[in-house]
Amino acid sequence: MFVLVNLKAYPCDPVAVAEAAAAVATDTDARIAVAPQAAHLSAVAETGVETWAQHVSPVEYGSATGSTLAEAVADAGAQGTLINHSEKRLKLADIDASVRAAERAGLETIVCANNPAQVGAAAALGPDSVAVEPPELIGTGTPVSKADPDIVTGAVEAAAAVDESVSVLCGAGISTGEDVVASQKLGAEGVLLASGVAKADDPRAALKDLVSGL
Amino acid sequence: MFVLVNLKAYPCDPVAVAEAAAAVATDTDARIAVAPQAAHLSAVAETGVETWAQHVSPVEYGSATGSTLAEAVADAGAQGTLINHSEKRLKLADIDASVRAAERAGLETIVCANNPAQVGAAAALGPDSVAVEPPELIGTGTPVSKADPDIVTGAVEAAAAVDESVSVLCGAGISTGEDVVASQKLGAEGVLLASGVAKADDPRAALKDLVSGL
Amino acid sequence: MFVLVNLKAYPCDPVAVAEAAAAVATDTDARIAVAPQAAHLSAVAETGVETWAQHVSPVEYGSATGSTLAEAVADAGAQGTLINHSEKRLKLADIDASVRAAERAGLETIVCANNPAQVGAAAALGPDSVAVEPPELIGTGTPVSKADPDIVTGAVEAAAAVDESVSVLCGAGISTGEDVVASQKLGAEGVLLASGVAKADDPRAALKDLVSGL
Amino acid sequence: MFVLVNLKAYPCDPVAVAEAAAAVATDTDARIAVAPQAAHLSAVAETGVETWAQHVSPVEYGSATGSTLAEAVADAGAQGTLINHSEKRLKLADIDASVRAAERAGLETIVCANNPAQVGAAAALGPDSVAVEPPELIGTGTPVSKADPDIVTGAVEAAAAVDESVSVLCGAGISTGEDVVASQKLGAEGVLLASGVAKADDPRAALKDLVSGL
Numbered sequence: 001m002f003v004l005v006n007l008k009a010y011p012c013d014p015v016a017v018a019e020a021a022a023a024v025a026t027d028t029d030a031r032i033a034v035a036p037q038a039a040h041l042s043a044v045a046e047t048g049v050e051t052w053a054q055h056v057s058p059v060e061y062g063s064a065t066g067s068t069l070a071e072a073v074a075d076a077g078a079q080g081t082l083i084n085h086s087e088k089r090l091k092l093a094d095i096d097a098s099v100r101a102a103e104r105a106g107l108e109t110i111v112c113a114n115n116p117a118q119v120g121a122a123a124a125l126g127p128d129s130v131a132v133e134p135p136e137l138i139g140t141g142t143p144v145s146k147a148d149p150d151i152v153t154g155a156v157e158a159a160a161a162v163d164e165s166v167s168v169l170c171g172a173g174i175s176t177g178e179d180v181v182a183s184q185k186l187g188a189e190g191v192l193l194a195s196g197v198a199k200a201d202d203p204r205a206a207l208k209d210l211v212s213g214l
Numbered sequence: 215m216f217v218l219v220n221l222k223a224y225p226c227d228p229v230a231v232a233e234a235a236a237a238v239a240t241d242t243d244a245r246i247a248v249a250p251q252a253a254h255l256s257a258v259a260e261t262g263v264e265t266w267a268q269h270v271s272p273v274e275y276g277s278a279t280g281s282t283l284a285e286a287v288a289d290a291g292a293q294g295t296l297i298n299h300s301e302k303r304l305k306l307a308d309i310d311a312s313v314r315a316a317e318r319a320g321l322e323t324i325v326c327a328n329n330p331a332q333v334g335a336a337a338a339l340g341p342d343s344v345a346v347e348p349p350e351l352i353g354t355g356t357p358v359s360k361a362d363p364d365i366v367t368g369a370v371e372a373a374a375a376v377d378e379s380v381s382v383l384c385g386a387g388i389s390t391g392e393d394v395v396a397s398q399k400l401g402a403e404g405v406l407l408a409s410g411v412a413k414a415d416d417p418r419a420a421l422k423d424l425v426s427g428l
Numbered sequence: 429m430f431v432l433v434n435l436k437a438y439p440c441d442p443v444a445v446a447e448a449a450a451a452v453a454t455d456t457d458a459r460i461a462v463a464p465q466a467a468h469l470s471a472v473a474e475t476g477v478e479t480w481a482q483h484v485s486p487v488e489y490g491s492a493t494g495s496t497l498a499e500a501v502a503d504a505g506a507q508g509t510l511i512n513h514s515e516k517r518l519k520l521a522d523i524d525a526s527v528r529a530a531e532r533a534g535l536e537t538i539v540c541a542n543n544p545a546q547v548g549a550a551a552a553l554g555p556d557s558v559a560v561e562p563p564e565l566i567g568t569g570t571p572v573s574k575a576d577p578d579i580v581t582g583a584v585e586a587a588a589a590v591d592e593s594v595s596v597l598c599g600a601g602i603s604t605g606e607d608v609v610a611s612q613k614l615g616a617e618g619v620l621l622a623s624g625v626a627k628a629d630d631p632r633a634a635l636k637d638l639v640s641g642l
Numbered sequence: 643m644f645v646l647v648n649l650k651a652y653p654c655d656p657v658a659v660a661e662a663a664a665a666v667a668t669d670t671d672a673r674i675a676v677a678p679q680a681a682h683l684s685a686v687a688e689t690g691v692e693t694w695a696q697h698v699s700p701v702e703y704g705s706a707t708g709s710t711l712a713e714a715v716a717d718a719g720a721q722g723t724l725i726n727h728s729e730k731r732l733k734l735a736d737i738d739a740s741v742r743a744a745e746r747a748g749l750e751t752i753v754c755a756n757n758p759a760q761v762g763a764a765a766a767l768g769p770d771s772v773a774v775e776p777p778e779l780i781g782t783g784t785p786v787s788k789a790d791p792d793i794v795t796g797a798v799e800a801a802a803a804v805d806e807s808v809s810v811l812c813g814a815g816i817s818t819g820e821d822v823v824a825s826q827k828l829g830a831e832g833v834l835l836a837s838g839v840a841k842a843d844d845p846r847a848a849l850k851d852l853v854s855g856l
Binding site for chain 2: 084086089090091092093094095096113114115117118120121122123124125126158161162
């Protein structure tokens with residue numbers, strides 16, 4: 001199971017969370033990554049934790065002021081990137097171009113989607129993984145594995161029907177080790193997390209709990 | 215073969231083109247539809263031609279000023295709608311919602327895409343049809359069936375791999391009956407046209423030629 | 429005072445509201461206009477009521493599938509158009525281009541904005557009018573003239589500081605004749621209305637009440 | 643005169659350009675800043691050069707995956723930010739919110755615009771500066787001060803008419819010290835540059851020439 005901690009635009013200390021994640025990853029052999037703001041990528045990468053971008057733009061080298069160039073985030077230490085998060089939804093053609101941009105820069109890709117139909121669509125674009133996150137559950141603390149387990153199994157089926165090599169992660173409302181195990185049992189190969197770790201008083205303890213059942 | 219004439223924002227007389235299309239459809243038994251600006255839908259529908267919208271918004275009845283409500287275009291006489299045309303690209307989640315909106319209003323749907331990967335993605339969202347239109351060929355007069363026949367066969371394969379019930383149309387650069395026949399031989403069940411008819415001196419003659427090989 | 433009834437994407441009968449508005453305008457000499465979905469413009473205009481578009485796209489004649497061409501809405505009977513409604517916010521450069529497009533097509537323009545600073549910005553683009561509608565009050569039934577009268581007077585001052593020829597309307601939460609009079613006293617030369625009329629059991633009675641204090 | 647070097651998404655070495663800019667600024671007392679990709683902000687700031695962001699998102703701390711949070715770019719070393727560059731155009735309400743976000747984070751602001759009318763609109767939102775860059779001249783090597791000096795003087799007048807405290811920069815096509823002096827004579831208090839420095843074989847020599855006439 002891959003545990004990806006999305007720091008969004010939260011007022012947390014990205015380096016402190018990264019150090020906690022690096023420590024728990026070392027202690028437990030779990031695969032844990034942290035996705036900070038682009039401006040914090042290099043500081044997070046310096047902690048040694050697996051570092052991801054929250055987004056890359058569908059652009060190449062050139063005149064693209066204000067873009068998030070895949071090569072720039074890779075240069076700053078990112079190993080992968082989210083694409084089309086529900087808070088940064090992209091046009092279909094731009095998801096395609098962002099996946100191509102990330103590949104070009106050597107970044108692993110997770111394309112997010114709201115429901116099984118969109119997961120199938122995302123899988124057709126050839127990313128490494130897709131993630132299903134029902135928007136209505138994001139930030140609620142109610143895990144998708146409990147609120148709507150059919151969405152997770154539906155997403156796993158939809159992705160497999162299009163491309164068996166694409167793995168499925170699930171997100172939205174996950175905050176405990178129990179939720180992670182439940183996601184795994186439904187066929188997910190990873191989870192997306194945010195507030196459960198980023199807003200925790202003790203991110204290290206929160207992460208330890210999250211991977212405790214693996 | 216379905217021939218859909220997209221009037222875009224061209225300075226043509228939509229009613230004159232619609233009357234020409236209605237006449238040729240009656241004379242030849244070809245299926246021909248006309249997609250005008252939303253403001254011209256009712257005038258076009260009154261000619262008796264099959265009428266399509268160029269776009270519907272991913273919204274339901276409610277507070278959506280400036281949207282193109284599926285129910286409103288159906289009420290004005292549209293029987294179907296394009297979605298995600300390369301000149302009106304939508305977010306993935308919004309293509310999904312626009313397809314759902316169109317279904318709800320009883321509209322047939324064609325989701326446009328640039329290449330076979332995106333055609334597969336569009337097919338996963340369950341529209342009636344998908345259309346492949348390489349943006350670089352739109353308006354060139356060089357038909358995709360000649361410039362890049364692999365894109366058409368690739369699109370047919372990509373759609374079939376995801377959902378066999380989704381038919382494939384092709385567009386970009388089609389202007390003659392020969393192009394339409396070539397598209398059909400590559401597996402397309404219809405064509406999208408625009409300037410070839412809308413900007414023709416004699417739209418009726420242009421349409422007659424287009425369906426002459428069917 | 430100009431009373432503009434925005435039908436948004438409401439499930440109302442646009443022709444019935446238009447007929448009610450036409451009747452009240454004739455009876456009372458008030459200036460009342462109705463802004464329906466683009467697909468309903470011609471049906472609304474046929475009632476004889478002053479007809480407005482909810483939006484025009486920042487485009488000219490050409491390849492702009494799915495756009496709302498200013499010339500097409502004028503052709504369907506619109507005499508004016510809203511631009512940048514809070515439910516259809518545009519980029520600054522596109523507001524500029526939409527105002528130019530509307531002028532080209534002979535449409536009167538109202539550019540919407542959220543607060544006095546944005547009203548000043550909108551006025552700098554040279555529309556006929558600007559409208560201030562605090563997004564948090566839209567649809568609440570609490571009129572901006574009561575909830576935050578300073579926003580209306582601030583908008584009047586901001587517009588005048590930039591261009592004295594630009595008149596100011598106000599919207600959000602207006603549903604009674606008392607609200608209209610209060611808006612007028614604060615310096616507004618018109619009001620934007622939506623649910624108060626479009627969702628009324630008796631739109632004609634609602635409109636009569638609205639203009640009763642003028 | 644303020645010289646702001648926008649590195650866009652160019653394949654240049656941001657640190658090398660930053661070091662060149664820092665050296666020329668020290669040697670000449672000119673005010674020179676460098677605006678790299680967000681992911682390169684901290685590396686650029688470490689050179690000691692004045693560092694700017696290319697964009698900040700109209701968001702606050704919170705759930706805003708993939709945004710460019712003003713506080714994060716300030717934390718990485720930015721002292722100011724461009725907003726609404728022609729390659730990253732924003733909605734009017736979002737320019738307003740991005741200016742507020744930048745102020746909150748202590749960042750100086752330059753809002754870009756295409757023409758004098760839009761410069762007036764931008765000035766009404768209260769940024770520190772506005773910049774006029776006719777999109778058709780960007781990257782051409784033909785400076786706006788030569789191609790269309792009236793746009794610069796028109797921008798200076800439009801800004802002053804709205805808010806005398808807002809200074810005006812000009813951009814597009816500037817590559818020599820002569821262009822900078824010409825801009826200054828037209829009333830600009832700074833220039834935006836990009837390819838002239840970022841793509842120069844010797845950025846230090848290019849910058850020296852640019853500030854040589856000041």
